[in-house]
Amino acid sequence: MESVDFLIIGGGVCGIGAATRTNQISKKTWLMVEKQDRPGGLSRTVSRDGFSMDYGGHVLFSHAQYFDDLVQKAVGPYEGDNWLSHKRISHVIMEDGSEVRKVPYPFQKNLKFLSDKSMKECLRGLIDRDQRVEPKNFKSWILYNFGKGISDKFMLKYNFKVWAYPLEMMSHDWVSDRVAKIDAYEAVKNVLEDQENSQWGPNNMFNYPLKGTGEIYSKIADLLPSKNQLYNTSVDTIDKENKTATLSNGTQVKYNFLISTMPLDILMGKVDMEPDMTKLRHSSTNVILFGFEGKSPNGDSCWMYFPDDDVPFYRSTVFSNYSPENTPDPDRYYSIMLEVSESEYKPVDQDTLVEECLQACKKMGLVSDGSTLVTTIKDRAEYGYPTPSLGTRRYVRQTRKELKKSGIYSSGRFGAYMYSISNQDGSLMQGVQSVDNALYGATESWIETPEFETGRYGTDMNY
Helix, strand or coil, X not given: CEXXXXXXXXXXXXXXXXXXXXXXXXXXXXXXXXXXXXXXXXXXXXXXXXXXXXXXXXXXXCCEHHHHHHHHHHHCCCCCCCEEEEEXXXXXXXXXXXXXXXXXXXXXXXXXXXXXXXXXXXXXXXHHCCCCCCCCCHHHHHHHHHHHHHHHHHHHHHHHHHHCCCHHHECCCCCCCCCCCXXXXXXXXXXXXXXXXXXXXXCCEEEEECCCCHHHHHHHHHCCCHHHEECCCCEEEEECCCCEEEECCCCEEEEEEEEECCCHHHHHHHCCCCCCCCCCCEEEEEEEEEEEEXXXXXXXXXXXXXXXXXXXXXXXXXXXXXXXXXXXXXXXXXXXXXXXXXXXXXXXXXXXXHHHHHHHHHHCCCCCCCCEEEEEEEEEEEEEEECCECCHHHHHHHHHHHHHCCCEEECXXXXXXXXXXXXXXXXXXXXXXXXXXHHHCCCCHHHHCHHHHHCCCEXXXXX
């Protein structure tokens, strides 16, 4: 039987962070187990026929110096040849009366791009919104902050397409810096001054690796001893009393601490705890990349949002604009990656999805006349987004506290079930902080005080 100080389940972003931190600590033994054939998890990159696609529209921006130090150590300085820097160019593409409108993101700050009728409805809704009762869920939060016009035309439709759950079932404690707020004065001022207002948000400038997001985690893994990394292997059972895990290859591993990045509901099942699935809901994500030969009609766009019901995808990402390495030849080819959410409340017909998405791309002007479809890459992540359901945050904190009594630390996108800190920086830092919490009792501030961490650039920890 193998014995280690730390057994790390999952070689995604959080697991890589935990492995990196453990490896920094002298005389601590560790093993990272990953069911895929490479690290990165949902941030890995796949390729076919010369086209590359990340598993989602990942862009790199950071709130933590440790994360930036590590990434640049692995891939090279952001100013170097291995990186590209982009200014976000993003739009909402929607039907507005008889026209298709292209509204700069954030929608609520660019109402002047709507028809006069729609613009006035949105402004009137902001002025007339009822703010006498504090919102109880995400739907009431949207109406409270944006009024009926913006809510009906964009916010309610779009957010259902993203989350795939009725918004009444969701909390709003995750919003933080993820949704741009606006008041009536600012909205009217933006219209009167006739200026585009599209630089809101932490990702208005972002870095992208020349060879795709997956390159980051492959390179970080290369900094670590290969003998401590086990791929194409999963964890079958966990004996929390004896602190022993049995792997899919039959190996038994005894540990002092277990850091799990698998979905919390699955982990709970493996340690004989009954998960409350009303608190641990998730949506699945279908990702589809179309690679075309021809001239792209998408200009310098980074990504676009689609609130209308007759468009299957909620977002498209123009990966051919992210890096010349994402196509066989950037002068001859372009690509579009689409994301389609799925849940019991929003089912998807897998047999027709690809064709429906292709036709919607043509309808919405994402494909130029004369373009030839060269390749299609499709995949589905059962666990795509952790749903911020009512009561989820408190439930997860209580469950993690109980698991820690057995030396088990559940972290990461689905280990902590917190969307607000599941970007690359937050996910990696959760892994780092789980190690420090296990050894030293250090605060897991990314999980305990997420608004604090996402509201600053943390320089208190270096790689």
